[in-house]
Amino acid sequence: MKSTRDGFGEALVELGSTNPDVVVLTADLADSTRVKDFADKFPDRFFQVGVAEQGLVTIAAGMAEAGKIPFTTSYAVFSPGRTWEQIKVTAALNDVPVKIVGAHAGFGASMYGATHESLEDIALMRIIPNMIVVSPCDYEEAKKATVAVANNGKPSYIRLARQDSPILTKPDGKFGIGKANILYEGKNPQVVIVGTGPVLSEALEAARELEENGIGAIVINLHTIKPIDEQTLVHWAKIAGAVVTVEEHQIMGGMGSAVAEVLSRNFPVPMEFIGVKDLFGESSRDYNELWKKFGLKKENIIEAVKKVITRKNI
Amino acid sequence: MTKLSPSELQEIAKKVRRDIVEMIYKAGSGHPGGSLSSVEIMVALYFGIMEDADHFFLSNGHVCPALYAVMAEKGLIDKNLLSTYTEIGSTLQGHPERTKLKGIENTSGPLGLGLAQAAGYAAIKKDTFVFCETSDAEHDEGNHWEAVMFAAKYKLNNLIQIIDRNRIQIEGTVEEIMPLGNLIGRYKSFNWNVIEIDGHNFNEIFEAVERAKKEIKYPTVIVANTVFGRNVSFMEGNPNWHAKAPNELEYKKAMEELK
Numbered sequence: 111m112k113s114t115r116d117g118f119g120e121a122l123v124e125l126g127s128t129n130p131d132v133v134v135l136t137a138d139l140a141d142s143t144r145v146k147d148f149a150d151k152f153p154d155r156f157f158q159v160g161v162a163e164q165g166l167v168t169i170a171a172g173m174a175e176a177g178k179i180p181f182t183t184s185y186a187v188f189s190p191g192r193t194w195e196q197i198k199v200t201a202a203l204n205d206v207p208v209k210i211v212g213a214h215a216g217f218g219a220s221m222y223g224a225t226h227e228s229l230e231d232i233a234l235m236r237i238i239p240n241m242i243v244v245s246p247c248d249y250e251e252a253k254k255a256t257v258a259v260a261n262n263g264k265p266s267y268i269r270l271a272r273q274d275s276p277i278l279t280k281p282d283g284k285f286g287i288g289k290a291n292i293l294y295e296g297k298n299p300q301v302v303i304v305g306t307g308p309v310l311s312e313a314l315e316a317a318r319e320l321e322e323n324g325i326g327a328i329v330i331n332l333h334t335i336k337p338i339d340e341q342t343l344v345h346w347a348k349i350a351g352a353v354v355t356v357e358e359h360q361i362m363g364g365m366g367s368a369v370a371e372v373l374s375r376n377f378p379v380p381m382e383f384i385g386v387k388d389l390f391g392e393s394s395r396d397y398n399e400l401w402k403k404f405g406l407k408k409e410n411i412i413e414a415v416k417k418v419i420t421r422k423n424i
Numbered sequence: 425m426t427k428l429s430p431s432e433l434q435e436i437a438k439k440v441r442r443d444i445v446e447m448i449y450k451a452g453s454g455h456p457g458g459s460l461s462s463v464e465i466m467v468a469l470y471f472g473i474m475e476d477a478d479h480f481f482l483s484n485g486h487v488c489p490a491l492y493a494v495m496a497e498k499g500l501i502d503k504n505l506l507s508t509y510t511e512i513g514s515t516l517q518g519h520p521e522r523t524k525l526k527g528i529e530n531t532s533g534p535l536g537l538g539l540a541q542a543a544g545y546a547a548i549k550k551d552t553f554v555f556c557e558t559s560d561a562e563h564d565e566g567n568h569w570e571a572v573m574f575a576a577k578y579k580l581n582n583l584i585q586i587i588d589r590n591r592i593q594i595e596g597t598v599e600e601i602m603p604l605g606n607l608i609g610r611y612k613s614f615n616w617n618v619i620e621i622d623g624h625n626f627n628e629i630f631e632a633v634e635r636a637k638k639e640i641k642y643p644t645v646i647v648a649n650t651v652f653g654r655n656v657s658f659m660e661g662n663p664n665w666h667a668k669a670p671n672e673l674e675y676k677k678a679m680e681e682l683k
Contacts, residue, residue, distance in 0.1 A: 137564075138602075139595070160593075222486075225532070225534055394511070
């Protein structure tokens with residue numbers, strides 16, 4: 111069990127050694143967004159802007175125009191939450207490689223309540239032209255995503271979680287921006303479960319339990335939400351004939367919506383969506399209680415799978 | 425309003441501090457430093473200043489344990505609620521929410537947004553006093569300064585901002601993270617009426633508010649110099665206690681010091 115933010119922080123230190131153009135900016139959250147090690151090791155390439163997210167992103171855009179690769183960190187509710195227009199104009203429309211790192215996404219900041227729980231950031235970022243949107247599912251993938259994003263030359267968003275979560279991918283496994291990975295391949299699949307982020311651990315458990323009960327499932331790790339891997343999604347939708355999407359985010363506008371946009375154009379199949387149903391989050395001393403309350407657990411996924419399979423025959 | 429004596433107010437402040445430490449200890453999370461520094465400001469507002477028609481906007485919502493405890497002492501909420509702070513289903517959220525708890529004027533937590541809401545309210549409700557507590561660190565946010573200009577332009581003399589000037593933020597001192605320079609001079613240059621006080625001294629808080637109420641032209645800012653983590657020796661002035669719950673030993677030590 112390790113967190114995606116830890117993977118990001120460790121990869122960033124390595125990048126600091128290998129790429130002198132990488133600079134890091136934070137809005138009074140170096141420690142919890144895991145850039146403190148970078149700051150200690152490369153003090154000349156680290157900028158503390160204070161609690162000023164709008165400045166964080168726009169200052170970074172200026173640095174990017176000057177040839178740097180700036181990683182900006184805050185909690186996702188603040189950036190990209192508060193910084194949306196700044197990102198749209200000064201990073202994306204300007205087409206400079208500003209990296210927006212949104213930490214504590216999903217229900218990670220559970221103890222702090224709705225104001226600090228980011229359930230909208232995927233939608234906010236994927237709707238902007240020219241943005242790359244990456245949502246790693248574990249520590250290992252976060253490391254790879256950080257390196258890939260540093261080298262892609264594009265404005266990019268990385269979504270990170272606060273909590274430690276199971277390692278679902280292998281250190282030597284392939285990772286390419288825009289190329290989805292198959293996390294689980296059941297026999298005679300009757301459903302495709304498409305997930306993103308650490309909540310994929312629930313999808314994986316659901317797939318295993320379904321398999322034991324005679325229902326084959328494919329689990330796709332959609333770590334890149336934009337550009338979306340149409341080919342992989344359509345390929346498996348054709349084979350299985352039904353799709354369930356799983357994300358720690360609002361259903362509206364999120365990863366599932368992106369999948370639906372692809373399938374409805376190419377190969378429409380019955381779909382069910384696991385995510386937050388147009389509700390605000392709330393405080394809890396344990397994020398897992400919120401996963402239960404908002405229906406993001408294995409049981410909810412299994413139920414959705416059974417439902418979507420029955421809809422095939424209608 | 426019946427005037428309480430300074431010793432009575434100090435007794436309430438002490439109870440509030442104990443409640444704050446206990447809530448954060450039980451929850452296993454929270455923001456003790458700023459909660460403890462703002463105790464006298466909120467006790468003064470609720471027990472000696474605000475009339476029924478007045479309003480209080482808390483901008484730095486992370487110090488809500490102080491607000492919840494003051495509301496409980498005042499009898500506005502059930503004292504038994506305090507132990508549910510941050511629990512799933514509780515009305516006492518980790519950051520205060522207007523729709524969850526009666527008496528909360530504005531949902532807050534994300535910084536730099538409270539003064540603007542208070543200013544908007546004050547611009548419409550000219551016949552009431554609108555109080556707003558902010559933190560010094562949230563002066564980093566651009567949104568805050570937009571409200572500072574608006575309040576001066578519209579001569580909101582019914583708006584009284586109290587800055588909990590504890591000089592600490594998440595990752596260090598305000599001077600280290602983002603120096604605010606001459607904060608008093610900055611407000612003066614924006615045409616605000618500025619009063620500087622000791623934010624733990626009830627008489628100074630009351631006197632400052634009386635002067636603010638008499639201001640006829642400009643909004644007032646009371647720069648209340650406070651001590652971060654006030655009255656818990658190992659928290660005082662230590663940024664590590666911005667967002668951290670005490671362990672059992674630390675909890676016991678803090679409660680001993682707050683006897």
